[in-house]
Amino acid sequence: MTIDAHLGLKGRRILIVESEVALGPMLQDALEHEGAETIIVRDPYSANGEAQLKRYAVCAAIVNGVHRGMAKGLSVPALLYGGDMPVPARADAIIRELKAMLANTA
Numbered sequence: 001m002t003i004d005a006h007l008g009l010k011g012r013r014i015l016i017v018e019s020e021v022a023l024g025p026m027l028q029d030a031l032e033h034e035g036a037e038t039i040i041v042r043d044p045y046s047a048n049g050e051a052q053l054k055r056y057a058v059c060a061a062i063v064n065g066v067h068r069g070m071a072k073g074l075s076v077p078a079l080l081y082g083g084d085m086p087v088p089a090r091a092d093a094i095i096r097e098l099k100a101m102l103a104n105t106a
Contacts, residue, residue, distance in 0.1 A: 008099055010035030015053070015061035017041050017070070023089060027062065030091040044070045060102055062094055077105050 014036045018024040021042075028038045039056045043049045044067055053074075063071040065083040079098050082089035087097045 008034060009095075009102070011037075012060070012102070013037045013039065013056065013058045014098070015039050015041065015056070015058040015063075015074075015076070017044050017061060017063040017067050019043060019064065019066070020089075023064075023091070026091045027094060030095050034095065060098065060105075062098055064089070077101055 009031060012035075014031055016024060016027050016031070016038055018027060018040065019042050024040050024042065028040055031038050039052065039058060041049045041052045044053060053070075058076055060076050061071065061074050061078040063074075063078050063080050065080045065085040068080055068085075071078040071080060079087065079094065079101050081087035081094050081097070087093055
């Protein structure tokens, strides 16, 4: 395990793809509380959303399952949640699974 895995989310830039107005800010707050920097994209299919996806270098993404098609095009590990995904659309569950995913990819 590398030093980065021991740091958890501190100092990491995480992409959030979430079109649900209430959940996006909760995820952002939870990630920033853990020391991560966040980029939220609410509509990844709009011109602005596509520009945001290309503008920032991130180490991982958390993506609402309704956007699973666009997640396949990302060049970083992506955690899918909500809907019929195994990870429920709850900030605590998403953060826990994201930490585990990053620890396993380090």
